[in-house]
Amino acid sequence: MKKILLLLTFACVLAAPAPAQRLSADQILDRIDENAVAGNRISVTEMIIHSRRATRTLKLKSWVEGEDKAFTEFLEPARERGTKMLKLGDQLWTYSPDADRTISISGHMLRQSVMGSDLSYEDMLEDRKLRQAYGANVVGEERLIDRPCWVLELTAKAENVAYDSRKIWVDRERFVLLREDRFAKSGRLLKTLEVKSVIRVQNRWVQNDVVFKDALKAGDGTEFIIQSIEFEAAIPESLFTKASLRK
Amino acid sequence: MIKFLFKGILRDKSRSLFPFLIVTAGVFLTVALYCYIKGAEASFIRSNANLLSGHVRVMTGAYAKEADQIPNDLALTGLPSLIQDLQAGFPGFIWTPRIRFGGLLDVPDENGETRSQGPAAGMAVRLLAPQTPEIKLLDLKKALVRGHLPERPKEVLISDEFARKLGLNPGERATLISSTMFGSTSLANFVVAGTVRFGVSAMDRTAMIADLADIQDALDMKDAAGEILGFSKDSVYRQKEVDGMAAIFNAGHEDARDDLSPVMVTLRDQPGMVLMIDRLSYATAAIVGVFLFVMSLVLWNAGLLGSLRRYGEIGVRLAIGESKGHLYRSMIYESLMIGALGTLAGTGLGLGLSYYLQVKGIDISSMVKNAAIMIPSVLHSQVTPFAYVIGFLPGLLATLLGTAISGRGIYKRQTAQLFKELET
Numbered sequence: 295m296k297k298i299l300l301l302l303t304f305a306c307v308l309a310a311p312a313p314a315q316r317l318s319a320d321q322i323l324d325r326i327d328e329n330a331v332a333g334n335r336i337s338v339t340e341m342i343i344h345s346r347r348a349t350r351t352l353k354l355k356s357w358v359e360g361e362d363k364a365f366t367e368f369l370e371p372a373r374e375r376g377t378k379m380l381k382l383g384d385q386l387w388t389y390s391p392d393a394d395r396t397i398s399i400s401g402h403m404l405r406q407s408v409m410g411s412d413l414s415y416e417d418m419l420e421d422r423k424l425r426q427a428y429g430a431n432v433v434g435e436e437r438l439i440d441r442p443c444w445v446l447e448l449t450a451k452a453e454n455v456a457y458d459s460r461k462i463w464v465d466r467e468r469f470v471l472l473r474e475d476r477f478a479k480s481g482r483l484l485k486t487l488e489v490k491s492v493i494r495v496q497n498r499w500v501q502n503d504v505v506f507k508d509a510l511k512a513g514d515g516t517e518f519i520i521q522s523i524e525f526e527a528a529i530p531e532s533l534f535t536k537a538s539l540r541k
Numbered sequence: 542m543i544k545f546l547f548k549g550i551l552r553d554k555s556r557s558l559f560p561f562l563i564v565t566a567g568v569f570l571t572v573a574l575y576c577y578i579k580g581a582e583a584s585f586i587r588s589n590a591n592l593l594s595g596h597v598r599v600m601t602g603a604y605a606k607e608a609d610q611i612p613n614d615l616a617l618t619g620l621p622s623l624i625q626d627l628q629a630g631f632p633g634f635i636w637t638p639r640i641r642f643g644g645l646l647d648v649p650d651e652n653g654e655t656r657s658q659g660p661a662a663g664m665a666v667r668l669l670a671p672q673t674p675e676i677k678l679l680d681l682k683k684a685l686v687r688g689h690l691p692e693r694p695k696e697v698l699i700s701d702e703f704a705r706k707l708g709l710n711p712g713e714r715a716t717l718i719s720s721t722m723f724g725s726t727s728l729a730n731f732v733v734a735g736t737v738r739f740g741v742s743a744m745d746r747t748a749m750i751a752d753l754a755d756i757q758d759a760l761d762m763k764d765a766a767g768e769i770l771g772f773s774k775d776s777v778y779r780q781k782e783v784d785g786m787a788a789i790f791n792a793g794h795e796d797a798r799d800d801l802s803p804v805m806v807t808l809r810d811q812p813g814m815v816l817m818i819d820r821l822s823y824a825t826a827a828i829v830g831v832f833l834f835v836m837s838l839v840l841w842n843a844g845l846l847g848s849l850r851r852y853g854e855i856g857v858r859l860a861i862g863e864s865k866g867h868l869y870r871s872m873i874y875e876s877l878m879i880g881a882l883g884t885l886a887g888t889g890l891g892l893g894l895s896y897y898l899q900v901k902g903i904d905i906s907s908m909v910k911n912a913a914i915m916i917p918s919v920l921h922s923q924v925t926p927f928a929y930v931i932g933f934l935p936g937l938l939a940t941l942l943g944t945a946i947s948g949r950g951i952y953k954r955q956t957a958q959l960f961k962e963l964e965t
Contacts, residue, residue: 343723346614347801350723373761374725390728395653395716397728403645403718410614410724 319430319446325469327423329498334359337523338369343411344514352409353521361421363534374409378539379418384454386415389539396539411516412485412508416456427452428460438472439489441465457484468492468499483509496525560876561883564940567836568887568932569894573922574828575931576895577903580923582821586778586808588741591678592664594811595770596634597783599627599790603800604767609812611641613722616765617803624769630793631786633774635674638766640665640756644719644727646699646749648707657707661699661717663749665756665766669694678772679750681737687711688735695755696734700748704736711735717749721761729759740919771805783807829935836939841946859954869948876944877937884936891932898922 317325334357341352353370364381368374376391386399399406404416424430428448436443448460459481463473474487490503500523507515532538590596600608603615617623620638627636642663650656666675668691676682681690686701688711699709709715711733721727731751738745757763771786773779790805809815858868902921 345723348723388726388728390726393716393728393730395647395649395728395730397647397716397718398655406720406726407724409726410721 319432320425322432322444322446322464322469323423323425323428323430323448326464326471327425329469331361331421331423332358332498332525334527334529335523335525336527336529338521340517340519340521341409341411342517342519343409344516345410346512350410352411357529357533358421359529359534361423364418364421365533365538368409377409379408380534380536380539381419382534384419386419387536387539394540396536407508407511412506412511412513413516414508417485417506420456422452422455424448427455433461435466436463438463439491441472442467443472465492465499470499470501485509486515493520495523498525557875557879560879560940560943561886563836563839564880564883564936565887565890567832567939568884568936569890570887571829571832571935572888572891572928572932573894573898575825576891576922576924576928577898577920578821578825578828579925579928580895580899580921582818583923584920585817585821589811589814590772590778590808591680592739592741592744594806594808594814595637596773596778597771597786597805597807598811599623599769599771599803599805600767601801602804605804605806608768611643611767613640613642613720613760613762613767614724615801616640616722616762616767617769618765620764620766620769623803627769627771627790630790631771634771634786635774636769636771637667637674637678638753638769640753640760640762640767642719642756642760642767644717646703646707646709647716647718648709649714649716657709659703659707660747661703661749662744662747663717663719663751663756665751665753668750668752669754674772679739681750684737684739686736686738688733691734691752694752695731696752697731697755698735698737698748698750699733700745701736701738702745703747703749704733709733717751717759719760721759722765723761725761727759727761729755731755778808780807780809783809829931832935832939836935837942839939839943841943855951856954859951865951865954869951872944872948872951873941876940880937880940881933883940884932887936888929888932892924892928895922895924895928899924 336355336357338353338355341354343350343352351370352368352374354366354368356367357365362381362383364379366379368377378389380387380389386404387396388399389396399415404419405414407414408418427450429451430446430448432444433447434445436445442465443463444466446462446464448462450458457476458479459477461475461477462471464470465472470489470492471487472489472492474485475483476485476487478484486507486509488505488507489501490505491501492499493502494500500520502520504518505515506518599617601615601617604612604617607615617638624636624638627634640663642665644661644663645658646661647655648657666679667673668675676690681698685698687704688698691697697715699715704710707715713733714730715733717727717729717731719727719729737748737750739748753766757765773782784807787805787807787810790803794802794804809818855868859865899922902919904919
């Protein structure tokens with residue numbers, strides 16, 4: 295009997311997420327970054343914009359290399375087909391096939407919405423690792439979509455961060471964000487992110503269905519559904535050049 | 542008696558010249574300022590109506606609440622049927638759709654890279670439609686500085702000041718960077734057909750005028766427009782008429798009321814307009830009131846001085862048996878005659894200056910350089926029928942009041958003392 299009790303106790307100790315509980319806030323951020331930031335990836339995403347008077351669906355393909363390089367092409371609908379965006383470091387260009395012009399997005403334009411979605415160009419540029427940009431504190435534990443989460447409060451420690459503070463809900467086992475509130479310096483809620491489902495792709499946990507909402511905008515937010523994603527795929531270096539926008 | 546008094550006024554200028562000059566000056570200023578304010582009011586209403594809000598403006602309720610932010614995502618849809626309904630319901634008005642839009646105008650160099658760039662305040666109107674009223678409403682032929690009016694799709698006009706700032710000349714290409722009705726970034730190329738100057742600082746800084754169809758295409762606004770403006774066919778703004786129209790229209794759309802159903806607002810209901818129109822009305826009343834008061838004070842003093850100087854004359858007239866009432870009345874008549882003569886002279890001079898300013902105007906551009914509302918840079922006077930008679934109120938009333946107050950001294954004279962006074 296004693297042996298059985300000992301085995302059960304041992305089994306419980308093994309099963310519980312005890313090692314994770316001992317992680318510091320910074321270690322949690324490291325694990326999130328480790329899961330989220332890949333060497334490179336190619337994805338096809340459906341973007342469903344639930345605006346005040348209509349719902350529109352756009353399809354886009356993205357090629358991302360590290361934190362600094364990204365190339366996006368809109369595939370649907372017909373009106374947006376061929377519109378491309380290139381991000382190199384903190385610079386962003388957009389190309390319109392109708393006007394055959396490449397325009398640098400800078401200054402106040404960075405605050406504008408991408409294709410009418412709840413995502414701004416500034417959000418697109420923000421691919422910095424959380425650990426580099428924010429200091430964190432674990433402030434609680436909750437369950438979201440049936441998953442145990444840590445709740446962390448993040449405060450910006452780096453310069454030029456779009457959001458002064460964030461509150462994040464992190465899956466304690468998968469180290470993927472399940473919910474996020476982004477705040478201005480004044481404490482005003484600016485954006486929210488809610489994850490509806492998470493999938494496992496090439497040993498990474500990926501937010502498969504996410505609703506991103508601009509809290510200052512009417513509408514029901516923008517839903518991003520990943521249709522396909524491939525990590526560590528071969529991407530030609532020539533793609534991340536301004537010349538490739540017009541091809 | 543009138544003939545007698547009139548002869549007295551003409552022959553004894555020492556007793557009539559000063560009051561006459563005072564009344565002339567006061568009436569001249571009253572008439573001239575009244576005409577100038579009326580002109581300013583008319584110019585202000587005309588500029589705002591033609592360039593911004595029409596005599597009435599139809600928008601969605603949500604758009605109306607944030608109209609100054611130009612929320613084209615809340616624009617009117619189903620434009621053809623809505624215009625048809627308006628034309629059938631209010632045939633005395635011209636109905637014309639417009640889209641106001643903001644964006645950046647980007648001028649490319651030979652490699653397609655940005656050469657210069659600036660924020661544009663755009664307006665899309667029916668420029669190319671046959672028999673469009675917009676050319677006349679915006680007075681585009683007169684406003685044209687360089688180039689020509691748009692003749693083909695994708696041709697635009699931009700303000701001359703803006704064009705010079707961007708180094709952009711007629712015939713050159715520029716790209717409008719804006720947002721579609723659904724919030725997507727929109728890039729559309731246009732050719733600058735010509736440059737314009739409206740004489741309204743708010744427009745002349747960054748205006749861009751494009752054809753409605755081109756902007757509907759660029760901003761993904763098929764059959765949609767931010768607003769439909771209504772102008773009375775005789776171009777006269779009548780508050781009662783438009784109030785009635787707005788009440789009928791809004792009652793007709795009350796059942797379907799939600800944020801995106803159309804509402805009609807009058808020119809007076811535009812933000813800032815009530816204040817401006819009321820201020821101008823108060824200013825007119827204040828000018829007449831102030832002149833009436835000041836002239837009465839001056840003429841009262843003139844009357845007192847006159848009474849002192851005419852002390853002997855009044856005494857003799859009382860001594861030879863003229864009743865105090867008769868003497869008082871004759872002085873009142875005399876003052877009214879001086880008032881009438883001064884008013885005629887002042888009105889003549891005031892109207893003369895007003896007719897001159899009606900043609901020439903006064904340039905106030907330096908004062909309204911940064912104005913966000915539609916204030917014309919040159920204000921013209923406007924001579925109205927009322928301007929011919931407005932001077933009579935202060936002119937006659939001031940002399941009447943001045944004499945009536947100072948003339949009370951007649952009743953204080955003691956007949957028994959008269960001969961003693963006359964002997965000294």
